[in-house]
Amino acid sequence: MKADGGAELVRLLHERLGDGSPAPGPGPVAAPDLTAAGPEGRTARTELALREATAAGEWAFFDHPMLALSVAGSPAYLEPDAIVVHPDGGWTVVEIKSFPMVDGSADAAKVGAAARQAAVYVLALGELAGRHTDGEERPGGAARAAGDGLADRTAARGPEGSGGDAADRTAGGAQAPGGPLADHAAGAAERVRHRVLLVCPKDFSNTPTAELVDVRKQLATTRRQLSRLTRIEALAAALPEGTTFDLRLSEDGRTATRPVEELLAAVESVDAAYAPDCLAVCELAFHCRERTRAAGAVESLGRGVRGELGDLTTVEAVLAAARGEAGDAGDPAVEALRRAAALRSEALAAASYGGRPVDGGAAGCG
Amino acid sequence: MSLITTLARMEAAGDGHARPGATVRHRHLAERPLVLVPLTTAGEAGAPLGALVGTDREAPRLLVVAQPRDRDLRFAFLADLADAMLPYFEAYGDDVEAAERSEADPETGKKVKVEVELCADAPQLLVPSAAGVEYVRLLGRSMRFRRTAEQDPDTPYPAPPRVPLLGRWLTHIGERARVPGSSLLLAMTQVLARHWTTGQSNLEDQHLGALLAWIDPPPGTTGAEAALRAELARGADGLLTTPPAGPATDPAFDNRRLAPAIARYDAARAEVLDAARGRFEGDPGAGTVPPEASGAGSARARQHAAHEALRAAEREVRELVASQLRPTWDAVWHGVDLLRALPEGGRVADRWKRDRWSYTAHRDRVRAGEPPQPKRDDAVTAAQKLSARETAQAQLDAQEALDDPLVMAGRRLAGEAFAGEVSEVLMTYTEAKVPRPRPLLTIRTEDRPYLEEHAKVYRALADGRTQTGEFVAYEPGALVVRVTGGMGRGKTPEPGSVPDKGDRVCWTLFEHAPRGGPELPDPEHTPWTHGGPPVASGAGAGGADTGDSGPAPVRAFEPAAAAVAPVAALAADQPDPVTSEDFL
Ligand code: SF4
Numbered sequence: 001m002k003a004d005g006g007a008e009l010v011r012l013l014h015e016r017l018g019d020g021s022p023a024p025g026p027g028p029v030a031a032p033d034l035t036a037a038g039p040e041g042r043t044a045r046t047e048l049a050l051r052e053a054t055a056a057g058e059w060a061f062f063d064h065p066m067l068a069l070s071v072a073g074s075p076a077y078l079e080p081d082a083i084v085v086h087p088d089g090g091w092t093v094v095e096i097k098s099f100p101m102v103d104g105s106a107d108a109a110k111v112g113a114a115a116r117q118a119a120v121y122v123l124a125l126g127e128l129a130g131r132h133t134d135g136e137e138r139p140g141g142a143a144r145a146a147g148d149g150l151a152d153r154t155a156a157r158g159p160e161g162s163g164g165d166a167a168d169r170t171a172g173g174a175q176a177p178g179g180p181l182a183d184h185a186a187g188a189a190e191r192v193r194h195r196v197l198l199v200c201p202k203d204f205s206n207t208p209t210a211e212l213v214d215v216r217k218q219l220a221t222t223r224r225q226l227s228r229l230t231r232i233e234a235l236a237a238a239l240p241e242g243t244t245f246d247l248r249l250s251e252d253g254r255t256a257t258r259p260v261e262e263l264l265a266a267v268e269s270v271d272a273a274y275a276p277d278c279l280a281v282c283e284l285a286f287h288c289r290e291r292t293r294a295a296g297a298v299e300s301l302g303r304g305v306r307g308e309l310g311d312l313t314t315v316e317a318v319l320a321a322a323r324g325e326a327g328d329a330g331d332p333a334v335e336a337l338r339r340a341a342a343l344r345s346e347a348l349a350a351a352s353y354g355g356r357p358v359d360g361g362a363a364g365c366g
Numbered sequence: 367m368s369l370i371t372t373l374a375r376m377e378a379a380g381d382g383h384a385r386p387g388a389t390v391r392h393r394h395l396a397e398r399p400l401v402l403v404p405l406t407t408a409g410e411a412g413a414p415l416g417a418l419v420g421t422d423r424e425a426p427r428l429l430v431v432a433q434p435r436d437r438d439l440r441f442a443f444l445a446d447l448a449d450a451m452l453p454y455f456e457a458y459g460d461d462v463e464a465a466e467r468s469e470a471d472p473e474t475g476k477k478v479k480v481e482v483e484l485c486a487d488a489p490q491l492l493v494p495s496a497a498g499v500e501y502v503r504l505l506g507r508s509m510r511f512r513r514t515a516e517q518d519p520d521t522p523y524p525a526p527p528r529v530p531l532l533g534r535w536l537t538h539i540g541e542r543a544r545v546p547g548s549s550l551l552l553a554m555t556q557v558l559a560r561h562w563t564t565g566q567s568n569l570e571d572q573h574l575g576a577l578l579a580w581i582d583p584p585p586g587t588t589g590a591e592a593a594l595r596a597e598l599a600r601g602a603d604g605l606l607t608t609p610p611a612g613p614a615t616d617p618a619f620d621n622r623r624l625a626p627a628i629a630r631y632d633a634a635r636a637e638v639l640d641a642a643r644g645r646f647e648g649d650p651g652a653g654t655v656p657p658e659a660s661g662a663g664s665a666r667a668r669q670h671a672a673h674e675a676l677r678a679a680e681r682e683v684r685e686l687v688a689s690q691l692r693p694t695w696d697a698v699w700h701g702v703d704l705l706r707a708l709p710e711g712g713r714v715a716d717r718w719k720r721d722r723w724s725y726t727a728h729r730d731r732v733r734a735g736e737p738p739q740p741k742r743d744d745a746v747t748a749a750q751k752l753s754a755r756e757t758a759q760a761q762l763d764a765q766e767a768l769d770d771p772l773v774m775a776g777r778r779l780a781g782e783a784f785a786g787e788v789s790e791v792l793m794t795y796t797e798a799k800v801p802r803p804r805p806l807l808t809i810r811t812e813d814r815p816y817l818e819e820h821a822k823v824y825r826a827l828a829d830g831r832t833q834t835g836e837f838v839a840y841e842p843g844a845l846v847v848r849v850t851g852g853m854g855r856g857k858t859p860e861p862g863s864v865p866d867k868g869d870r871v872c873w874t875l876f877e878h879a880p881r882g883g884p885e886l887p888d889p890e891h892t893p894w895t896h897g898g899p900p901v902a903s904g905a906g907a908g909g910a911d912t913g914d915s916g917p918a919p920v921r922a923f924e925p926a927a928a929a930v931a932p933v934a935a936l937a938a939d940q941p942d943p944v945t946s947e948d949f950l
Binding site for chain 1: 368369370372373374375376377379380386389390412500504507508565566567568569570598741742770771772774775776778779812942943950
């Protein structure tokens, strides 16, 4: 797919854009070397290369760049499949997936997941673009930033920057991550394209096809979620002293040596908000499900069921309320449950005694 | 999920036994359904690995692709699949009854009644799960554009004509399955979950094994226990004891059993080729090797052994794939048994008739030599389908409620219907020259429908007709309804058309036979912004294959289809180019 140094992907992108930007030349496109030691190094390397490629005003292809995004106060390192730099200085995130796109459309759930994933990259690029817009005024800052780790870099640039807000922004992760993009709405938001290029196998072959996917909605959601995340220190502080999820891997790096009971106890010390959706995404799901079921929590039957049940949170409480054994009859949730129970047993009784009730054609009338 | 269903889930979760989700069967179940259980290869989304298919639960036909990356083997699989399935789809085409349909007269544009054929019955394909339905669509999409040698003598991989034909049928029923209440193609998990309520979530209900375990657990266990086992239990070999219903396989099976078996198959095939080459090179005629009689003999022996080994390796892959398919095959038939035990809903036959219309329409298109369904619907067809589906949903909702007191209970709880005993009947009449009866019914009920004055209400009569009425007033513990229709033409209501004191009646706020929204314009009157003429009309004709039921959608399209068929043939989608890395 990327064997030709990304030239084919850049061509696909150009074709899909149809925005009148100059077509990439026939040969290879610029593809900077992004190798560096460690995630911090690679992030810095990516950042520097992005500045250079943007300044060059040509198509450029970034294969597996590394970006940083502050999540709950700690930097998280992200590795998009690729980024393309446009001649006009725009950046497009490229996401390569293995599910097929048949006649231009693909499984909606999978496209949605890809869009959510890509939105996180766009967000990280947005933060970077925010710094970049500052950096353009001070080329010196970029050169310095390249060598340093993320934290060092922001600290180092702070004093030089215009009013030191660059440092606040990046270091202060608890602040709404929407901030950077909003601050630099003019420069940064334009720079990072909100349409990502989703690349999939075409129809029933392994030849690539691509579509631009607008991720603005996913961006807004991700931003909101990130801004609500509690800082990691606060989360850690809430755990019992000494809690660790360390598996104590043995030397081969694969075998866990930590006793299972100890690990279970650690996992159990954390509150889980299990819902059946977890089954598709989380490896702990069967464990959390067992706990949730054992506790009789109604969420084990689906996220949606809570809505109608008011304060009733367990299966037992719901059943008792429905049977009239517990619950406040004045509570609208309890009242609705009792009506539901009465209507349901009336209908079941009607069905098993004769089936065809009075109202001839309408079997449905209990 | 209505509160009634939520409550049933809670009850099931409470004691581990599933609850009825319906008191009648709401889907047509064919006397002789065709069951298809497909499996795909891990990693290559969609590449077929094998299938069990057939109408006889004791004797399914096993189709296996021993090396899923081998194009020739995959094509052979599709040809075999068409062999097994196409005759079933075609078998219903000749037994017809006469029916009427209104069509636009090509000259005047007026609607006229035309005598047409309606197939007396239609095929029904059952697959294990929703993912199976998706796979049927994918198969249909890949097969219907396959070229035959007759169409194109130069095509690199010509398909037998039955392959694109089956592709078109699969596409048709795959589209039809998007119409609520249709039954040409059903996913067993969805039908079972419609009729039983388990103590697990909707998501978990998509596991056929777990769902069946809830509904019909082995003696001595609860549904909850059995379902957990079906989901998680692994044998000594590390494989799931209830393999997934597909089309995706259990990764443990892929890695531990299948991959090594396929590797052995590959090796055996390489050895066969090698042995053949060795023999060729060792042929005395070639003169490269001294003509030693014993050498030729051992080469023959080697070749023989290689063929034996290949057959054994192939058998091994087949048995492995069968071991993963068979439990699902049996599960689908188990589901069929459970569904058969339910009495069919009163209005199911009515919906099945629409399926028969849909089947007949596609039969006609195939017989008329129309091209396969286009890759993408043009805007007119898409809008047509959407509106047909909305209507079908409204009809299904009404019909299920009328057929099933449990569904009606949900509508009553939602304030969309009310039922109770008639406590008083007061005869009144209109003040017209010929006075018409307008009896006032007082109905004692605890239901609390959301009614405004003069709101229209509906009641199903014994003969299937719908009686209309209007809401008059609330009274303590009762409400008053004026009957406005369904009483015949005379001054006195027809006997039995007005309920008596003491009768139980049920009125709905929703119509019993809801019609679609405003009719969409014909393709030629659709603006180009919406895919109208001139170009799209060709594609639109091919796209008349809406998969949607009944005479209604057909009438707008059928004449156009006849008129532009040659254009449509030209405008038809091109087949997929063959690439070296295709997986389906
Ligand atoms: S299953 Fe995973 S995501 Fe869900 S609550 Fe448990 S740990 Fe959290």
